[in-house]
Amino acid sequence: MSEQSETLEILINDFIAMVESSTLVFEKKFGTRDIRRLWRTKAIKRCGRVTRGVKYELHGIGCRINLSTGSVDFNYGPNGEINGFDVWRLYNFARERPSKYKKYCDKKIIEKELEEYINLKKIKKLSAISNLYVLADSKEID
Template identity: 45%
Template structure:
């Protein structure tokens, strides 16, 4: 049987892949994937250049990295986890890549499929989390 939410799964995996690529660049530049502490201790600016035309912008508990093809916006979780996502972040990526994820440029459609994916037991809440941030059930990426 074909997974009804195969496209959602692809979007989630692409999101996580982009976050991994972005945080690898941050680690290369700053020596760590989670640069929040550096910002909060005034060791780096809130916004800056990572390399060439790739830039970052820190906000709250997260970071937006402007890669050549997309902007990837993510939050850091407990212990520097980078594998959390929500409908909003997936929606932003889908809008950046409409040729690949046209269905999910409609936030209502994405929200419905996301809720179904949760009901199927494929996602779980990242705990502790102030927002409803989810991770793939049974996997941990840092």
């Protein structure tokens, strides 16, 4: 993919799609996509295996899911939303896929373009108490 065809929106959409498909595994196994309560009540361990090819590691308000096709690290929103993103999460997602997102392996480029998206109202804060952003036209996914 040439840098000309790389856009922040593609990176964001790919990140959200991977979180969406990854957390479906949780829903099938545990009956919920937000497994933090299960960890806090000791129903599951902080780190574990969901299926043969899927591992998870819970941290603070987020989770890292490792699949055979790659991994994704995300934070849950205040109401369990899974469609939020920030500079750090997008940067790490891109760095794990440098052949697809070469341009976004530079954190400063993500910071600059996210700022532009905020100014253009393409993205907005998930909530007043969250550091996560969502696409301005997105529906809540939880």
